[in-house]
Amino acid sequence: xxxxxxxxxxxxxxxxxxxxxxxxxxxxxxxxxxxxxxxxxxxxxxxxxxxxxxxxxxxxxxxxxxxxxxxxxxxxxxxxxxxxxxxxxxxxxxxxxxxxxxxxxxxxxxxxxxxxxxxxxxxxxxxxxxxxxxxxxxxxxxxxxxxxxxxxxxxxxxxxxxxxxxxxxxxxxxxxxxxxxxxxxxxxxxxxxxxxxxxxxxxxxxxxxxxxxxxxxxxxxxxxxxxxxxxxxxxxxxxxxxxxxx
Amino acid sequence: xxxxxxxxxxxxxxxxxxxxxxxxxxxxxxxxxxxxxxxxxxxxxxxxxxxxxxxx
Numbered sequence: 001x002x003x004x005x006x007x008x009x010x011x012x013x014x015x016x017x018x019x020x021x022x023x024x025x026x027x028x029x030x031x032x033x034x035x036x037x038x039x040x041x042x043x044x045x046x047x048x049x050x051x052x053x054x055x056x057x058x059x060x061x062x063x064x065x066x067x068x069x070x071x072x073x074x075x076x077x078x079x080x081x082x083x084x085x086x087x088x089x090x091x092x093x094x095x096x097x098x099x100x101x102x103x104x105x106x107x108x109x110x111x112x113x114x115x116x117x118x119x120x121x122x123x124x125x126x127x128x129x130x131x132x133x134x135x136x137x138x139x140x141x142x143x144x145x146x147x148x149x150x151x152x153x154x155x156x157x158x159x160x161x162x163x164x165x166x167x168x169x170x171x172x173x174x175x176x177x178x179x180x181x182x183x184x185x186x187x188x189x190x191x192x193x194x195x196x197x198x199x200x201x202x203x204x205x206x207x208x209x210x211x212x213x214x215x216x217x218x219x220x221x222x223x224x225x226x227x228x229x230x231x232x233x234x235x236x237x238x239x240x241x242x243x244x245x246x
Numbered sequence: 247x248x249x250x251x252x253x254x255x256x257x258x259x260x261x262x263x264x265x266x267x268x269x270x271x272x273x274x275x276x277x278x279x280x281x282x283x284x285x286x287x288x289x290x291x292x293x294x295x296x297x298x299x300x301x302x
Contacts, residue, residue: 042266047256052257053256053258054256054258054261057261057265060269061265103273106272107269107272111265118258118261220280223280223284224280226280227280227283230288230291231287234291239291243292
C-alpha cells in the first residue's frame with residue numbers, strides 16, 4: 001500500500017488533482033491553529049519576568065526558524081531522490097519549497113533582529129547563529145536563482161539537487177552554533193527534553209504556532225508545486241484535457 | 247486588561263507589532279503569488295488550446 005502511494009505520488013495528474021482537493025482543508029486547519037496560537041501567544045501567555053511583553057516575538061521567531069531548517073532538510077532529501085531515482089515529483093517539491101523556506105528564513109532573521117534591539121541593545125551581531133542563518137537565506141536564494149538560470153530542465157534539476165544536498169551541512173552548524181561559540185543568542189529552551197525551561201502557558205501557543213507554520217508550508221508549497229507541474233506538463237494529454245474541460 | 251494596555255505590549259509595541267505585521271505580509275504574499283501564477287497559467291493554456299482547436 002505504501003509503495004502504491006509513492007507510485008501514485010509520482011504521477012503528475014494524480015498529484016495535481018489530490019493536492020487541489022487537499023489545499024483548502026490543510027489551509028483551513030492552518031488558519032484555525034494560527035488564530036488559536038495568536039490568541040494564546042498574545043493574550044493568554046503571561047509576560048516574561050525578564051523580557052516583559054517583548055518575548056511574544058518568540059511565537060513568530062522560533063517557529064519560523066524551525067521551519068527554515070526543516071524545509072532545507074526536506075529539500076536536501078528531495079535532492080537525493082532526484083539524483084538517485086530521477087523522480088520528477090521530488091524535483092517539483094524541491095523547487096516549490098525554496099521560496100517558502102526563504103520566506104521563513106527571512107522572517108526568522110528579521111524578527112530576531114527586531115527582538116535583539118530591545119533585549120541585546122543591537123539589531124545584529126556577526127556571531128555563529130546569526131551568520132549561519134544568514135548563509136541559509138543565501139542558500140535558499142541560490143537554489144531559486146540556479147533553477148531560474150539554467151534553461152535545460154534536467155541540468156537545472158541536477159544542479160539544484162546538488163546545491164540543496166551540499167548546503168545541508170549548514171543545518172547542524174546553525175543548530176549547534178549557540179553551543180559551540182560564545183554568543184548573545186540564548187541556548188535551546190524547548191529541546192532540553194528532560195525539563196524545558198519554559199512555562200506551559202507559554203509553551204503551548206509556541207507548539208501550536210509551530211504546527212500552524214508547518215501546515216502553512218504544506219499549503220504554500222503544494223500551491224507552488226501545482227503551478228510548476230502545470231508549466232512542465234503543459235504539452236501533455238492530461239493538462240490539455242483538463243484545461244479543455246474548464 | 248484593557249485594549250490600550252494590550253496594544254501597548256508593556257512598552258514594546260513597536261517591536262512586537264512590527265514583527266507580527268511583517269510576518270503577516272510575508273505569509274500572505276507567499277500565498278497570493280502562486281494563486282496569481284496559477285490563474286495566469288491556466289488562462290494562457292486555455293487560450294492556446296482554443297487556438298489549436300479552431301485555427302483561423
